[in-house]
Amino acid sequence: MAIRKKAKGKAKAKRKKQPVSKAKRKSAVRKARTIRKKVAKKAPARRASPKKTKPTAEAAGRPRPVSEQAPEAIRPPPSRPARPVPSEQRIGVVTHYYGHLSVVAMQLDPGTTLRVGDLIHICGHTTDFTQKVESLEVGHAPVSEVGPSDDFGLKVVEHAREHDVVFKMRA
Numbered sequence: 001m002a003i004r005k006k007a008k009g010k011a012k013a014k015r016k017k018q019p020v021s022k023a024k025r026k027s028a029v030r031k032a033r034t035i036r037k038k039v040a041k042k043a044p045a046r047r048a049s050p051k052k053t054k055p056t057a058e059a060a061g062r063p064r065p066v067s068e069q070a071p072e073a074i075r076p077p078p079s080r081p082a083r084p085v086p087s088e089q090r091i092g093v094v095t096h097y098y099g100h101l102s103v104v105a106m107q108l109d110p111g112t113t114l115r116v117g118d119l120i121h122i123c124g125h126t127t128d129f130t131q132k133v134e135s136l137e138v139g140h141a142p143v144s145e146v147g148p149s150d151d152f153g154l155k156v157v158e159h160a161r162e163h164d165v166v167f168k169m170r171a
Contacts, residue, residue, distance in 0.1 A: 088121055088167035097160050098153075104160045108148040114168070115145045122156065124164030131157045 092108040104122075108114060114133060121130045135155035136143050146152045 087170045089170065090165060091120070091168045092148075092166045094122065094124075094160050094162055094164040094166065096162060099159070101153075102156055102159075103153045104156050105151070105153055106166060108146065108150075110148050112168070113145055113147050114154075119169040121167040121169055122158075122160050122164050123167065124161055127158070127160050127164045129158045130169065 089112075090109060091112040091114060092106045094104045095107050096105040097103075098105070106114075114120070114136065116133050116136055118133045119130065120133055122128075133154065136146055137153045138146060138150050143150075143152070
């Protein structure tokens with residue numbers, strides 16, 4: 001078989017630049033220069049009062065009036081005790097929160113159950129609310145009771161977070 005040679009295309013002629021007259025150069029639009037704003041210099045920092053001297057023994061020994069004393073950091077009493085109330089029993093932990101559905105996935109502790117109608121308390125670092133269990137689902141099917149081996153979803157009334165502890169309120 002014979003090899004074909006490539007067909008040669010027409011040669012393109014290169015255009016030569018023509019000299020531009022001075023009149024045309026001046027009339028051509030020039031690129032506008034960007035003008036930079038000058039940054040104002042900062043004024044040197046001034047001292048409001050002269051250098052402070054060390055307090056004398058007489059001034060240090062004097063008690064200050066109540067209005068001059070620095071207020072002590074007063075901690076408000078915690079709204080929720082750190083330990084669960086005796087009327088509560090820990091039943092599990094939140095493993096995931098689905099915000100668009102307001103549903104939590106929970107893992108129950110061994111030997112515990114959760115039923116529709118139970119009163120639960122969800123407590124965490126920034127979470128603290130109580131609600132009645134109204135909806136439980138296992139595999140997108142509503143159920144009335146779940147055990148520790150079930151993967152289930154629970155509809156909640158407020159935002160919950162992972163690792164929040166769930167308590168069952170005793171009636």
